Each structure stands twice: as structure tokens, then as C-alpha cells.
Amino acid sequence: MLIVAATFVVLLLAGMPVAFAIGISGALFFLQHPELPYTIPVQVTVSQTQNFALLAVPLFIIAGNLLNKSGITEALLNLASVLTGRLKGGLAQVTIAMSALMGGVSGSAIADAAMQARILGDGMAKRGLSRGFSAAAIAFSAVLTPMIPPGIGFILYGTIGQVSIGRMFAAGILPAVVLYVALTATVLFMAHIRGYAPERETRPSLGEIALAFRGGIWALLFPVMLLFGLRMGVFTPSEIGAFAVVYAVFIGTLVYRQMRPASFAEAMQGSLADVGAVMFLIALSAIFTYGIVFERVPELISGSILGLTDNLSAVMVIVALLVLVMGLFIDATVLIIMLTPIFLPLIRQLDGDPVHFGLVFILAATIGNFTPPVGAAMYAVCSIMKVSVAHYTREALPFFLTVTAVTIALVFLPDVVLAIPRLIFG
Template sequence: MLIVSVAFFLLILIGMPVAFAIGISGALFFVQNPDLPFTIPVQVTISMTQNFALLAVPLFILAGNFMNKSGITEQLLNLASVMTGRWKGGLAQVSIALSALMGGVSGSAIADAAMQARMLGAGMLQRGMSKGFAAGVLSFGSLLTPVIPPGLGMILYGTIGQVSIGRLFAAGFAPALLLWAALGMTVWIVARRRGYPAERTARMPVREVGSALRGGLWALLFPVFLLVGLRMGVFTPSEIGAFAVVYAMFIGVFVYRKLRRASFLEALEGSLADVGSVMFLIALSAIFTYGIVLESVPDLVAEWIMAVTGGLNGAMLLIVLALLIAGFFIDSTVLIIMLTPIFLPLVKDLGGDPVHFGMVFIIAATIGNFTPPVGAAMYAVCSILRCPVGVYTRESVPFFLAVALVTLALVFFPGLVLFIPDLIFGAS
């Protein structure tokens, strides 16, 4: 597997699309082993796409695009402003609150970061905030989006690792609140030192607060309906995706009345591109995974980690460190698809809970979207705000430290992740 791994990183470094880099490097394993029929790569690629549980992926992507075109973003922005507008940091606090509220709508950190940079970036700069600070807030704040259900990372991890998606959905709420608190406090400290003002100075009238709550209610209820449906056995994880699509269309057409023919077609077009890229990546990753399993790579990695650490917490810390380093170069979706079959069996053997590990794994893998040299969310925000990457990196350090502290807390205190799933679904 050494040649396969080296080939993968070389192809990534020269700029080849990740899906092709995975597929080509995985195919090299069969070139090295002529005893294996070369029909296997074709077979495993096709069989991977026949996994019924993966039906949830395109359905939730379609639901997210319908939600985005339904006009719900403006309603959530208004609600976020009502909730946090009087806190120090003004629009920066509003941005983090909006990311938390958008979790049930988009599920993508990169999409959320780019959207918010266009919506709030110019306003933050007009209020005297530095480009680096604004870019750091908009980028790291979007970490909340994939942690709140139905994040795509949860669906991929749950499907690949055969972990309850319902429990993963429930497990996302507490970490998201902790991340929101940590990032909000960081913004407050920096804003107080630099004199960044609050967005609102007067108390909101009760009528306006009620109007904002009503406007954002349908989005807030979305993850609740998902959990209730799964807990009551009304839907399977695949069927809940179909419900999400129907729900998104209903509120877009009949509640907000902004999902018209043009926006409907735009949502379909965007979904086709998103689904195609994700499913193509999943299909070609099967070639890579076949070699990993055949060569007993998970067992070798487990032996090495056990020799270095000797315990669950040490192993999880080492995995988090490896994910942070890998995230400097590889997208979070790729990390989840490629590394779940390697790390999850190790954590299970050490007595770890797969849901607890899943949330830590998803957060650690997603952080790479906000760090140089290839962070996709970082480049999206910096490009829109025209912020140099060096300036962004320097001013994002406090946000990185805040997220790192929360991740460490989640590693050592599994109850922070598991108490809501245990409350809803019972102890595992």
C-alpha cells in the first residue's frame, strides 16, 4: 500500500481532482498484484453505488438545495440578528448564530461559509472589522453547519461505518452548542479589545421578536422532525431523506412561497452537480478501500497506535492529530470516506462508542476546510473578501484554539456527546 499512498498524495499535489486521484491510486494496487483479476475495481465500484443506505445522500442534498432556494436564509438571518445582535461583535456574532441555525438547511461548511461571506462580509468590513478577523469568523463559524443534523458527514460516516444515523443526528446538538459558545466567546473577547460595536443597541420589541421566531420556526423544526420520525420508527434513515425533500418543497412553495419554477430548476441543477461529485467520489473510494482491507491496514494501524498510546483517549487524540494534519491537504468528505474503515474498528476494539468517536471524527476532519494550504472554505471566504491567506491565518488562530479546546473536551468527556442520543434512543 506504500506505492498506492505515495501515488495518491502525488496526484493530489499536482492538482488532480480527488475522485480521480483515489481511483487511479487504488487501481495501482491491482497492478502490483497481478493475481487479482482487474475486473474487481469495476465490480466494487458498481456494488458501492448499490448500497441502499446511500440513498439518503442525494435526498438530503436535494432537500438542502430546496431549503436554500425557499427564502428561509433571510428568515434565519433575521432570527440570528434578534438573538445575538446586542452582543459585542455585532455582525460577527450574528454570523456564528446564523451558521448554527443553517445547520438543518445546508449541511455543508463550505457552502455556508461562501454564502455568509457574500451576505455579511461587506457589512462586517464597513463596521470597521479587519479583513482577517471577518474572514476567520465567517470561515470557522461554518464548522457548526455540518455538526447539526442532517450534516452530510454524519450520513457518510453512519453509512460507511454501519452506525445509527439517528443517534448521530441527536449527538450533534451538544457539540454544536459548545462550539457556538466557544466561538462566540472568542468573538466577544476580540471585539471588546478592538472596540467592535454591537449590531443593535436597543432591546427588540416583543412583536419583532415574535415575528423573527415565526419566520425561522420551520427551519428550527426540521431537525426535530427528523429525530422524532427516526425515534418513533416512522422512517428509516433512507426514507427520512425523502421526507426531508417533501418538507423542503412544502415550506418553499406554501409557507415562504419563493420556490418557483426558476428556483426549483436551479435547485435541481445544483443538486445534480453536488450528488454527482459526492457519489462519484464514494464509488471510486471503494477501489482504494478494497486494497486497505485486503492488506489488513486497519490492523496494522491499530497495532501501531496501541504501541504508541495504549488506551482509548490516547488513540483518539492521535487520530485527531492525524486528521488535522491530513486536513491541511485533503477535503473532509474524502477523509471521512477513506479513514472511517481504518479508525472506527480500532476505536471499537478499545471500547469506544462509535457515535462519540463519529462526532469527534467529523469535527476534526472538517477543521481542515479552514486551514491552509488547501482549505476550501478558507479560500472561498478569502476570495470573496479579498483577504490575503497570511492575514487570515494570523487572525484565525484564536478561533482555531477555541475549536481545538472543544474537540479536546469532547474526547475526554464522551457524555457531552452521548447524553442526548441516550435520552432519546436509550443507552447503547
């Protein structure tokens, strides 16, 4: 497996698409083991796509793209501005609130960051905020997106690790609140040092607040309806993805009335590309995963970590830090697919809760989207806002430290993660 892993890293550094890097390096394992039939790579690739639970992934991707074309974004931006406009930091506070509200809509940190960069980026610069600071605030605020139902990372982790997806959805809610408070405090601190003014000078009236909530209520209800449907047994995770698509079309055509045939076609075209990329990655990852299981890599890694400590919290911290470092170089989706079969058995061996671990694991993997050298959300925001990576990196350091600290803190606060899943699912 060392040759396979080294080949994977070399192919990534050479700029090869991740799915092909995983598939080609995984295929090398079978060349090293001629006793294995060469039909296995084809069989495992095809069988990986036959998992019924994975049907939720393309459905939620389609729903997210349709919701972004429904007109709900403008309503949520207005709500975020009304709720946070008087805090120091102005639009930097608005972008954090916007990400919290958009979590149940887009489900993708990269899509959320890119969208907000287009909507708020120029406005933040015109109000005197440093472009690097603005880009960092927009990018790192998107860490909230996958924490709020229906995060795609939760679906992948739950499917691969045989963990309740409903519980994973519920587990993200309180940590998202903690992250929101921490990011807001970081912006307040930076704004105080730099003298950044609030977006609004006056308090919003009750009428303004009520009107803003009325406009954004359909987005706020979405994650609630998902959890209610799962808890009451109305939907399976796959079926609720289909409900999300119908819901997106309903509010786009009948509530906000902004979805036209052209915007519907654009959303479906974007979904086709997104679904193809994700599912191709999932399919080819099966080749790589087969070698990992065959060589008993999970047992080897577990033995190495247990040789250092058998304390559950210490092991989770070690895993979180390892994932955090790997996330600097590898996409979060890839990490979830590749590392769940390796680390989850170790956590179960130590009687850890797979939902608690999954939340910490996914959050640690997500952080890499916002950091150099390969952070996809970072590059999207920097490209849209015309900010150099060096400038972005300097300004992003406080946000990186904040999110990392919250990730490690959640290891020692399992009740924060598990309170809502226990309340809803028992």
C-alpha cells in the same frame, strides 16, 4: 500500499480532482497484485453505489439546495440578528448564530460559509470589522453546520461504519452548543480588544423576538422532525431524505412563497453537480478501500498506536490529532470515507463508543475545510470577500485554537456527546 499512498499525495499536489486521484492510485494496487482479477475494481466501484443507506446523501443535498432557495435564509438572518445583535462583535456574532440556525438547512459547511460571505461580508467591512477577521469568523462559524442534523458527514460515517445514523444526528446537538459558546466567547474577546461595537444598541422587544421566531420556526423544526421521525420509526434514514425534499418544496412554495420555477431549476442544477461529485468520490473510493482491507492496514495502524498506549482517551486524542493534520491537506469527505474503516475497528477493539468517536472524528476532519493550504471553505470565503489567504490565516488562528481545543475536550466528555442519543434512542 506505500506506492499507492505516495501516488495519491502526488496526484493531489498536482491538482488532480480528488475522486480521480483516489481511483487512479487505488488502481495501482491491482497492478502490484496481478494475481487479483482486474474485474474487481469495476465490481467494487459499482457495488459501492448500491448501498441503500447512501440514498440519503443525494436526497439531503437536494433538500439543502431547495431550502436555500425557499426564502428561509432571510428569516434565519433576521432571527440571528435579533438574538445576538447586542453582543460585542456585531455581525461576527450574527454569523455564528446564523450558522447554528442554518445547520439543519444546508448540511454543508462549505455551502454555508460561501452563502454567509455573500450576505454578510460587505456589511461587516462597512461596520469597521477587519476583512480578515470577518472572513475567519464566517468560515469557522460554519463548523457548526455539519454538527446539526442532517450533516452529510454523519450519514457517510454511519453508512461506512455501520453506526446508527439517528444516534449520530442526535450526538451533534450538544457539541454544537459547546462550539457555539466557544466561538461566541472568541469573538467577544477579539471584539473587546479591537473595540468592535454591537450590531444593535437596544434590546429587542418581546414582539420582535416573537416575530423573528415565527419567521424562522420552519428551519428550527426541521432537525427536530428528522430526529422524531427516526426515533418513532416513521422513516429510515433514506426515507427521511425524501421527506426533507418534500418539506423544502412545501415551505418554499406555500409558506415563504419565494420558490419559483427558475429558482427550483437552479437548485436542481446545483444539486446535480453536488451529487455527482460526492457519489463519484464514494464510488471510486471503493477501489482504494479494497487495497487497505486486503493489506490489513487497519490492523497495522492499530498495532502501531496500541504499541504507544491502550488507553481509549489517549488513542482518541492521537487519532483526532492525526486527522486534524491530514485535514490540512485532504478534504473532510475524503477523510471520512478513507479513514473510517481504519480507525473505527481500533476504537471498537478498545470498547469505545462508535458514536462518541464518530463525532470527534468528523469534527476533526471538518476543521481542515477552514485552514490552508487546501481548505475549500477558506478559499470560497476569501474569494468572495477578496481577502488574501495570509491575512485570513493570521486572523483565523484564535478560531482554529478554539475549535481544536473543543475537539480535544470532547474526547474527555463522552456524556456531552452521548446524552441526547441516550435520551432519545435509549
